[in-house]
Amino acid sequence: MTVFVTDITERRHFEEELSRQNSQLESVHQISIGLTAELNLEKLLESITTHASELLKSSGGGIYLYREDQDKLELAVAIGTQKPIAGNFLERGEGLSGKVWELGKPLTVEDYETWEGRAAVYNSISFKAVVGAPILRGEEFLGVLTLMAEPPKKFSQHDVALLELYAVHAAVAIHNARLYQNVQSRMNQLEMLYETSKTLSGQYDLNVLLQSIVDSARKLLRSSTSGMYLVSNNALRLTKVTEAGYPVGAYLRFGEGMAGRVAQTRLPIRVDDYSSWEGHASIYNGIPIHAVIEVPMLYKGELIGVLTADESGSSKRKFTEEDEHLLTLFASQAAGAIHSARLYSETRRRAQEFAGLYETTLDLSLQLDLSTVLTKIIERAKKLLDALCSSISLYDPTQANLELVASIGPDLPPGTRRQLGDGLAGRVAESRSPIIIDDYSKWEFRSTLYEKIPYGSMLGVPLLYSGHLLGVLDVAEIKPSSRVFNEADMRLLSLFAGQAASAIENAKLFDSLQNSHEELSLAYDATIEGWSRAMDLRDKETEGHTQRLVKRTLEIAERMGISQQELIHVRRNVLLHDMGKLGVPDHILLKPGALSAEEWKIMRQHPTHAYEMLSFVEYLKPALDIPYCHHEKWDGSGYPRGLKEKNIPLVARLFAVVDVWDALRSDRPYRPAWSVEQTRAYIIEQSGRQFDPHVVEIFLKMLDESPDPL
Numbered sequence: 001m002t003v004f005v006t007d008i009t010e011r012r013h014f015e016e017e018l019s020r021q022n023s024q025l026e027s028v029h030q031i032s033i034g035l036t037a038e039l040n041l042e043k044l045l046e047s048i049t050t051h052a053s054e055l056l057k058s059s060g061g062g063i064y065l066y067r068e069d070q071d072k073l074e075l076a077v078a079i080g081t082q083k084p085i086a087g088n089f090l091e092r093g094e095g096l097s098g099k100v101w102e103l104g105k106p107l108t109v110e111d112y113e114t115w116e117g118r119a120a121v122y123n124s125i126s127f128k129a130v131v132g133a134p135i136l137r138g139e140e141f142l143g144v145l146t147l148m149a150e151p152p153k154k155f156s157q158h159d160v161a162l163l164e165l166y167a168v169h170a171a172v173a174i175h176n177a178r179l180y181q182n183v184q185s186r187m188n189q190l191e192m193l194y195e196t197s198k199t200l201s202g203q204y205d206l207n208v209l210l211q212s213i214v215d216s217a218r219k220l221l222r223s224s225t226s227g228m229y230l231v232s233n234n235a236l237r238l239t240k241v242t243e244a245g246y247p248v249g250a251y252l253r254f255g256e257g258m259a260g261r262v263a264q265t266r267l268p269i270r271v272d273d274y275s276s277w278e279g280h281a282s283i284y285n286g287i288p289i290h291a292v293i294e295v296p297m298l299y300k301g302e303l304i305g306v307l308t309a310d311e312s313g314s315s316k317r318k319f320t321e322e323d324e325h326l327l328t329l330f331a332s333q334a335a336g337a338i339h340s341a342r343l344y345s346e347t348r349r350r351a352q353e354f355a356g357l358y359e360t361t362l363d364l365s366l367q368l369d370l371s372t373v374l375t376k377i378i379e380r381a382k383k384l385l386d387a388l389c390s391s392i393s394l395y396d397p398t399q400a401n402l403e404l405v406a407s408i409g410p411d412l413p414p415g416t417r418r419q420l421g422d423g424l425a426g427r428v429a430e431s432r433s434p435i436i437i438d439d440y441s442k443w444e445f446r447s448t449l450y451e452k453i454p455y456g457s458m459l460g461v462p463l464l465y466s467g468h469l470l471g472v473l474d475v476a477e478i479k480p481s482s483r484v485f486n487e488a489d490m491r492l493l494s495l496f497a498g499q500a501a502s503a504i505e506n507a508k509l510f511d512s513l514q515n516s517h518e519e520l521s522l523a524y525d526a527t528i529e530g531w532s533r534a535m536d537l538r539d540k541e542t543e544g545h546t547q548r549l550v551k552r553t554l555e556i557a558e559r560m561g562i563s564q565q566e567l568i569h570v571r572r573n574v575l576l577h578d579m580g581k582l583g584v585p586d587h588i589l590l591k592p593g594a595l596s597a598e599e600w601k602i603m604r605q606h607p608t609h610a611y612e613m614l615s616f617v618e619y620l621k622p623a624l625d626i627p628y629c630h631h632e633k634w635d636g637s638g639y640p641r642g643l644k645e646k647n648i649p650l651v652a653r654l655f656a657v658v659d660v661w662d663a664l665r666s667d668r669p670y671r672p673a674w675s676v677e678q679t680r681a682y683i684i685e686q687s688g689r690q691f692d693p694h695v696v697e698i699f700l701k702m703l704d705e706s707p708d709p710l
């Protein structure tokens with residue numbers, strides 16, 4: 001500044017001016033020290049403006065900050081005037097601040113109202129003197145600091161220079177505050193990240209977890225939407241989206257769309273306008289998506305999915321590199337949380353499986369029929385391992401090979417035999433240890449027999465019973481299933497195989513008992529039939545008498561609801577009914593006339609003889625009721641014990657009617673056969689006396705439906 005000194009007054013004035021200027025400079029210095037201490041950007045801007053206004057004795061002022069994203073100035077603070085703040089933007093060259101930006105130098109006007117360069121936003125506001133200085137940090141333009149003054153005050157060259165200098169200090173303070181704010185907001189974000197992952201890692205319900213991940217990601221990036229793809233069947237499945245209207249459940253192949261590329265490269269991708277992006281996936285057609293950022297979710301190098309954030313609707317926002325870092329960091333936390341949650345639900349599933357295993361075992365141990373047991377085992381194994389197929393091969397020690405006995409899913413026909421060492425079952429049998437195969441079609445030891453069946457992963461375990469190989473149990477996947485059985489599956493199936501083996505062993509044992517029992521039964525029955533025929537011969541019974549009794553008795557027994565199991569015994573009962581007559585001498589049994597009292601006494605002993613003869617034979621005990629009780633009468637007047645009504649065994653009550661009917665309809669040495677009518681009348685007459693009335697009723701009905709063949 002050049003000043004000519006003409007007189008003392010002027011000199012004093014000059015000295016005063018100089019000291020004022022010095023003190024102003026000192027103020028600028030002091031203020032700037034104060035300013036740099038203020039780290040809150042809003043407060044700082046306000047304090048910069050206030051101090052500048054005081055310094056230059058102005059009536060008000062404000063700061064326009066440069067918005068890089070819009071390439072415009074935005075009014076950030078205004079004091080002492082009624083400047084409209086919200087949405088107050090100036091283009092480069094617009095108004096005083098726009099000009100300052102354009103020139104890169106301070107500018108002052110004396111009467112803004114009449115100034116041709118004034119900005120339209122200020123048409124209704126009257127400013128007189130206005131000065132503006134660029135806020136520059138080196139080359140970097142941060143904004144414009146403006147001041148206004150009421151007349152008569154005008155801004156001098158000195159004021160302009162002072163503001164210019166002041167604005168440089170302000171630039172430093174603003175830069176620092178912004179840096180700090182960045183750090184601060186990053187710290188806040190990190191804190192939120194930490195909080196989020198804390199909630200996440202405590203969150204084990206997978207569905208709730210996935211929802212909370214996308215919700216958190218959306219909040220973290222302050223984006224319109226966040227979504228997540230999970231890797232599934234070698235593709236990406238859009239699993240969760242914070243907003244409605246997205247194609248949740250849709251698949252993208254690896255390489256397809258943004259997520260597909262992220263999955264393939266395992267690198268984040270940012271796109272500013274998705275709707276016009278060349279890699280646009282068709283599943284998003286019709287959704288107005290603009291900026292998108294997608295990052296891989298990796299857990300220990302394994303791709304779990306892809307996390308996304310996008311801007312939709314009218315948002316012009318673009319994602320930055322910092323957004324990318326943040327989302328990447330979050331995605332790795334999320335991947336860890338998903339991994340834990342999956343592990344947990346896997347563990348829980350196993351626990352449930354073990355409960356299932358227990359029930360299964362209980363049920364299996366009740367099964368005694370071998371083929372039922374085998375079917376149940378493969379059904380249970382399939383369910384337990386959630387597999388597509390299961391089969392059992394049994395080891396045949398006599399031929400030293402394996403026979404396929406039961407299977408679910410595509411397989412060879414049951415009965416197919418294979419040598420030990422052939423294929424999975426053959427190898428499991430040979431080694432007596434479990435084998436897991438990731439992909440059967442690529443397995444070097446696969447059996448040629450199975451070439452045509454597209455097995456995927458397989459798991460085979462030996463069925464061992466106290467060290468003996470009973471066979472091999474396996475479960476299998478069919479392609480395109482990509483599920484691979486793991487160690488946990490193997491332990492579970494081995495455990496189950498232990499139970500299965502003992503069920504098989506029991507059933508085999510029972511089967512062989514059953515077989516020998518059946519053989520014996522056949523022998524017994526043949527014997528009984530032989531006795532029965534011998535007795536008929538001795539009795540001079542007409543041909544087929546006993547067979548008729550058997551047929552009739554079984555018929556009525558069935559009608560009365562006697563079980564199939566018991567009918568076997570009913571039959572034997574009938575065959576043996578007059579067994580006791582073996583103890584009656586020929587001269588009595590075959591006597592052509594009426595019996596004497598003495599003879600009758602002997603004759604009436606025949607049921608007791610039967611009891612005495614048969615009760616020693618264990619297996620004939622259930623065949624005693626008829627031989628012992630067929631001459632008891634409903635009214636208690638029968639023999640040998642005089643039993644009454646329901647004290648007489650049911651089968652004996654049935655038989656009594658059938659026997660008397662047949663006896664009366666047949667010729668006897670002591671009388672000729674009776675007619676049907678006569679016999680029928682007799683049976684009816686004896687109902688409630690000799691016979692159980694209910695039995696008589698059913699017997700007569702039966703006769704109507706299938707008349708007596710005699």
Ligand code: C2E
Nearest residue numbers: 588589590591592593594595603631659660663664670671
């Ligand atoms: P059975 O000949 O097989 O007769 C079985 C039952 O049929 C008799 O049991 C009786 O309830 C009935 N029944 C048979 N024939 C007649 C009959 O002519 N009139 C009537 N009302 N009922 C008849 P029961 O009476 O306890 O006799 C048991 C067995 O004793 C008979 O078996 C038969 O072997 C023998 N028996 C009974 N009565 C005579 C008889 O008069 N002479 C001889 N030789 N044997 C007789």
Ligand code: SIN
Nearest residue numbers: 095096097098119146
């Ligand atoms: C302008 O820069 O055109 C408006 C003046 C002010 O900032 O008050």
Ligand code: SIN
Nearest residue numbers: 391423424425447474
């Ligand atoms: C099977 O066991 O079901 C077929 C696979 C094999 O044993 O090789």
Ligand code: FE
Nearest residue numbers: 577578630631
């Ligand atoms: Fe008898």
Ligand code: FE
Nearest residue numbers: 577578659663
């Ligand atoms: Fe008889």
